[in-house]
Amino acid sequence: MLKWKFFIVLKFVAIVRMASAKNCSTNKPPKVLIAEPSTPRSGISYLKEHGCQVIELEKATEDEVLKHIAEVDALLLAPPLKLTNKILDAAGCNMKTVATVSAGYNHIDIDELRKRGIKLGNTPRVLDAAVADHAVMLALAAARRLHEGRLKIENNEWKSDYQWMLGQDICNSTVGIIGLGNIGQAIAKRMKGFDIKQILYTGHREKPEGKELGAKFVSLDTLARDSDFVIISVPLTKETEGMCNEEFFSKMKKTSVFVNISRGQVVDQPALIKALKTNSIFAAGLDVMTPEPLPPDHEMLKLPNLVLTPHIGSATTNTRNEMSLLAAKNILKGLAGEEMIYPVV
Numbered sequence: 001m002l003k004w005k006f007f008i009v010l011k012f013v014a015i016v017r018m019a020s021a022k023n024c025s026t027n028k029p030p031k032v033l034i035a036e037p038s039t040p041r042s043g044i045s046y047l048k049e050h051g052c053q054v055i056e057l058e059k060a061t062e063d064e065v066l067k068h069i070a071e072v073d074a075l076l077l078a079p080p081l082k083l084t085n086k087i088l089d090a091a092g093c094n095m096k097t098v099a100t101v102s103a104g105y106n107h108i109d110i111d112e113l114r115k116r117g118i119k120l121g122n123t124p125r126v127l128d129a130a131v132a133d134h135a136v137m138l139a140l141a142a143a144r145r146l147h148e149g150r151l152k153i154e155n156n157e158w159k160s161d162y163q164w165m166l167g168q169d170i171c172n173s174t175v176g177i178i179g180l181g182n183i184g185q186a187i188a189k190r191m192k193g194f195d196i197k198q199i200l201y202t203g204h205r206e207k208p209e210g211k212e213l214g215a216k217f218v219s220l221d222t223l224a225r226d227s228d229f230v231i232i233s234v235p236l237t238k239e240t241e242g243m244c245n246e247e248f249f250s251k252m253k254k255t256s257v258f259v260n261i262s263r264g265q266v267v268d269q270p271a272l273i274k275a276l277k278t279n280s281i282f283a284a285g286l287d288v289m290t291p292e293p294l295p296p297d298h299e300m301l302k303l304p305n306l307v308l309t310p311h312i313g314s315a316t317t318n319t320r321n322e323m324s325l326l327a328a329k330n331i332l333k334g335l336a337g338e339e340m341i342y343p344v345v
């Protein structure tokens with residue numbers, strides 16, 4: 001009996017030692033792991049100025065994160081790096097704060113964080129204008145055959161024909177927005193500046209913001225059928241994954257333009273490729289696709305009626321600086337046990 005008691009005491013001491021080896025004391029400067037090497041200095045300087053010790057990775061990989069995660073109190077990351085269970089299992093007991101330098105958080109398992117009592121903050125709003133500008137640019141570029149026109153010049157196929165390279169007007173068009181969140185609303189405001197006929201939108205429910213914009217709430221079906229421009233600005237969820245599929249594209253007008261600035265997985269990409277190849281829709285502009293990065297020999301790069309950009313919707317200097325700063329502020333709030341500025345969990 002005495003032997004057993006002695007054994008239990010020894011085990012307890014070992015557990016306490018393991019816990020202190022995991023740096024569970026709270027009186028040291030908090031350590032923050034910056035998992036994305038290209039994080040703008042704005043956020044990193046802010047963390048340092050506010051007393052944090054910062055560890056910066058040279059590569060955003062799971063292996064690199066695993067080397068440091070046990071010793072830190074907070075993690076700052078950005079997509080596409082996934083916050084895996086392996087990383088969470090290796091984290092120390094003080095690692096209760098995570099910030100992503102992105103509005104989207106489909107690279108993170110929210111339920112898992114909730115289970116583990118870890119807070120997550122993201123960086124919406126500060127990127128609305130940049131992403132909305134990008135959506136409008138893609139809509140115009142696809143409607144006016146920007147990519148195809150450039151190819152014609154390069155291939156010495158420039159014709160001096162009055163009916164050559166005709167595109168689609170935005171003026172008097174119907175613009176359909178899937179997901180009238182903050183970015184969707186910013187897109188709607190910009191599109192209204194082009195003297196359009198009307199804005200349609202769809203989503204979970206009718207929104208007061210939709211009324212303020214003079215936009216009409218419709219079903220996904222009606223939006224596909226009636227829009228001259230379809231613009232996707234929904235987050236990637238189980239519900240939205242693959243929502244723009246063959247059936248959806250078959251309902252769109254032959255003259256309509258499709259734009260996606262949210263996540264590639266919202267679109268059934270082979271179905272979109274087919275619609276573009278068979279000209280069952282006019283053109284598309286994509287900032288997001290699958291996979292990312294897109295291999296240079298991918299068939300989408302051979303489609304003249306497809307304008308592609310490499311997921312740079314929020315990539316302006318000011319916007320990225322703001323996103324980094326906001327992520328840093330979320331981290332400091334989380335470390336202080338306060339509500340983050342934009343809490344997800």
Ligand code: DGY
Pocket residue numbers: 079101102103104105127262313314
């Ligand atoms: C975002 O913030 O979600 C952008 O798409 C960058 O990933």
